[in-house]
Amino acid sequence: MDRRRLLTTAVLGGAAGLVGATALGSLSPEDVWAAEGANAKINPGDPDPNFVEGRVTAVSDAVVFVTSSDGTYHSIRVTTGTSIWKLNPSTLDEVKVGDGLYARGVRMPDNTLAADSLWVNIVNLNAHVDSIGRGHLNLDHHGQRVVAHVEQGRSAAVYNNTPAVSDMSMLQAGKHVKVIGAWHPDTNEITISTVYAAV
Structure with a gap:
């Protein structure tokens, strides 16, 4: 074509x-x-x-x-x-x-x-997980705080290059992650599409 x-x-x-x-x-x-x-x-x-x-x-x-x-x-x-x-x-x-x-x-x-x-509003962030809250992750992206919201039925996690799952329970504070998601304009907030983590 x-x-x-x-x-x-x-x-x-x-x-x-x-x-x-x-x-x-x-x-x-x-x-x-x-x-x-x-x-x-x-x-x-x-x-x-x-x-x-x-x-x-x-x-x-x-x-x-x-x-x-x-x-x-x-x-x-x-x-x-x-x-x-x-x-x-x-x-x-x-x-x-x-x-x-x-x-x-x-x-x-x-x-x-x-x-x-x-x-x-696409974002591609390499960050560290500062803390994990109910329905969101607090990330440190080069010294900037980012609140990454989890959207039920949409946000997914990939652990060690395995297929994506909706379970975020294996994410850990202090660990490095890569996050692809959508920015909320003029804020420090995003919604997660996929978070990649090693466990």
Whole structure:
């Protein structure tokens, strides 16, 4: 499947709208982080023209407007072929002003990014568990306190590279963990998607 042709057709309103979001790749944030840079064909140090990061400043029709951390403004076109992750597979209705966002897609002639994937408020933290509370972990991430909430039926733990389970009882204070989850904008809180720990 030619991703550029598919997204161009979708942006222009063609038959590509029949393609499901997952046809262009995994929704899993774990896969995103594992594959980061794997398919990049850019020179080291150069920005990837097909990747955008930043905060959402507006959402209008099927376009998300984003200001990157360097102050650059971006327009991101969402099509019926765009996969959206916001702790769970999601829809454009869930993307709000102030959300943090990563997007990957194809640049159109007008410099709009036709997105094949949006990851909203995704975080990837290496941290130490300070303490464990009822329904949350208190983490130390490079000296910053992070409250990581457990969402019943969604949050999972992976111990020693075994399959993910919902049981968090083997997590221990003082131990190192890796956490992938969703940030609560403008707070020090996240919701856990997956926590990885050695036991």
